[in-house]
Amino acid sequence: MDYISILPIQALHGLVYGMLLFLLASGLTLIFGMMGVLNFAHGALYMLGAYLSFTVLLWTDQFWLSLIIVPVLVGFIGVFIERVFLRKAHAHGHVAELLVTFGIAYILEDVVMILWGSEPLKVEIPAILAGSLSMFGVTYPTYRLFILAVSLLVFVLLFLTLIKTRAGIIVRAAVDNKEMVSALGFNVPLVFLVVFGVGAGLAGLAGVIGGPYLMTHPGMGAVILIDLFVVIVIGGLGSIKGALLAAILIGTIQSFGILFIPQFALFFQYLLLAVVLIFKPEGLLGGSK
Amino acid sequence: MKHSHIYKWLLLIFFLALLFFLPMLISEFSLSLVITMLIMSLFAIGFNILFGQAGLLSFGHAAYFGTGAYTSILVYQHFGLSLLPGILAGGICSVILGVLLGVFIVRLGGMPFALLSLAFNMVIFSVAEKWRALTGGEDGIAMQRPDLFIPGFGSIDMFPTINFYYFVLIIVVLCIAYCWWFTKTPLGRLTLCIRENGERAGFIGFNTYATKLLVYLISAFFCGVAGALASSFQEFVSTSMIHLHQSGDILITTFVGGIGIFWGPIAGVCFLTYLNDTLSSFTEHWVLIQGAIFIALVMYVPDGISGLTMRMKARLFDRFK
Numbered sequence: 001m002d003y004i005s006i007l008p009i010q011a012l013h014g015l016v017y018g019m020l021l022f023l024l025a026s027g028l029t030l031i032f033g034m035m036g037v038l039n040f041a042h043g044a045l046y047m048l049g050a051y052l053s054f055t056v057l058l059w060t061d062q063f064w065l066s067l068i069i070v071p072v073l074v075g076f077i078g079v080f081i082e083r084v085f086l087r088k089a090h091a092h093g094h095v096a097e098l099l100v101t102f103g104i105a106y107i108l109e110d111v112v113m114i115l116w117g118s119e120p121l122k123v124e125i126p127a128i129l130a131g132s133l134s135m136f137g138v139t140y141p142t143y144r145l146f147i148l149a150v151s152l153l154v155f156v157l158l159f160l161t162l163i164k165t166r167a168g169i170i171v172r173a174a175v176d177n178k179e180m181v182s183a184l185g186f187n188v189p190l191v192f193l194v195v196f197g198v199g200a201g202l203a204g205l206a207g208v209i210g211g212p213y214l215m216t217h218p219g220m221g222a223v224i225l226i227d228l229f230v231v232i233v234i235g236g237l238g239s240i241k242g243a244l245l246a247a248i249l250i251g252t253i254q255s256f257g258i259l260f261i262p263q264f265a266l267f268f269q270y271l272l273l274a275v276v277l278i279f280k281p282e283g284l285l286g287g288s289k
Numbered sequence: 290m291k292h293s294h295i296y297k298w299l300l301l302i303f304f305l306a307l308l309f310f311l312p313m314l315i316s317e318f319s320l321s322l323v324i325t326m327l328i329m330s331l332f333a334i335g336f337n338i339l340f341g342q343a344g345l346l347s348f349g350h351a352a353y354f355g356t357g358a359y360t361s362i363l364v365y366q367h368f369g370l371s372l373l374p375g376i377l378a379g380g381i382c383s384v385i386l387g388v389l390l391g392v393f394i395v396r397l398g399g400m401p402f403a404l405l406s407l408a409f410n411m412v413i414f415s416v417a418e419k420w421r422a423l424t425g426g427e428d429g430i431a432m433q434r435p436d437l438f439i440p441g442f443g444s445i446d447m448f449p450t451i452n453f454y455y456f457v458l459i460i461v462v463l464c465i466a467y468c469w470w471f472t473k474t475p476l477g478r479l480t481l482c483i484r485e486n487g488e489r490a491g492f493i494g495f496n497t498y499a500t501k502l503l504v505y506l507i508s509a510f511f512c513g514v515a516g517a518l519a520s521s522f523q524e525f526v527s528t529s530m531i532h533l534h535q536s537g538d539i540l541i542t543t544f545v546g547g548i549g550i551f552w553g554p555i556a557g558v559c560f561l562t563y564l565n566d567t568l569s570s571f572t573e574h575w576v577l578i579q580g581a582i583f584i585a586l587v588m589y590v591p592d593g594i595s596g597l598t599m600r601m602k603a604r605l606f607d608r609f610k
Contacts, residue, residue: 038400038403089588089591092588095544096588096591099544100584100587102537102540102541103541103580103581103587104584106580107581109576110574110577110580114574229404229407230408233404266411270408274393274409277401277405277408278393281397
């Protein structure tokens, strides 16, 4: 095999998957940082995004419409979950909250199987994104570049919001010390609600763009959830920069691992996770608060 | 005070007698269900020694359950051992794995502990999945359970369900009795103390690390024994027994039963096993109903079935006062 010519392609593969992971991990890590909830339903929301997008495409055949409407829908489902279930369970501690999200993931997976069946679905890529582009002598599928573009855009928007806007500052403050933010007169439960909704919306967006790229099937949420846990732990729970770093790291490890040692591609990321947890339990960028 | 103790012992004797005479009262199919309940009870109790007693939430206990399950099937297959050594080998191998992982895992607590146990579970799972020569991968290994050989007495045929039921009953009752006794020992008390305030326990002069490791190993042993019993019962083992789902299931079961009371996990096992069996027979979407019941329980009855029972009992007795 000609490794030299394949390396940039594999690096790009890793980056694309890594950025998709970041879309999901950013919401997950913010939710954990603020509420202390490890949201097991995050993968299910991602899956729901992919399936809703399938239906929107089936009815209207408008990919761009689905790109806007589905994240909003999933975001509202997230708001509903937070308001109805999590707020109630909050009084009983973190394990109860975690178990509620566990149960919701369970239910959503079954609902998807009832509504769409358990067979994998083929989601069509819009014609304009279906081909491939050639740059610097490297040919690459357009759709993967599109995933990269969308996730980079979201990444920039998210960072600007978190750093520059008033809302972003409140969110960051609440991650660090929510009692103090509450004492200063901000409505912390509302902040939770919004962050959970936005996190769910991002998961929905990742589902819309990830559905045609990875496979759309009822197990997709559970599969990606494990990768996400690895990402947010390696990056440091609550750290969004850490999530970015770790997502790209995991994407790269997977894409090169599959190239060189396909048998143990997944093994390496768990090993990395174990090593990080043993030597730096707060994660790569977790302790910098 | 004295009276309530007598009631407890009477209740215990009643349940043990019921379990002893059960094969005469119910069909063979129901007996299989009870065997599953017994085995899962041991798993849940073993898990709760760590979760309820020591306050350490593990997402990775399927690693020990699965190790026990694989070990017993493999020693039957390769060494031709009889039933009891096979079950013991399952527990011992789980303890060995527990030492290897425990020295790292026990240094942590809270969410990092949970996540590292999850990571190790995934590592063990991927090894089991890829090492097809030993584990048979997803296809698993089928192996008939051997006879029970007792030196000086001869061997007992374990093929009839009723014989195997009594074997499981004895093992499970002995193991659970040990776990109950353990919670009363000074060491068991110390784990409670470490759960409540590990720092203070350390300052008083206790070695919290060694204590947590020991509890971790005890938990690993009984989960391994439960796994070995489960694979011997099903006469089959595959990667699904070592999968994260198994870790999640035992967490759900234990929580539904109630983690604060010793027999709580057993109530959870009986309730959910019975529910699964009933629901799956009359609706295809029992997962949905089970999920809804589970969420409702977590939201409204956070201390589980056992906690609810205790509260109802307390209210009932208040009325008679």
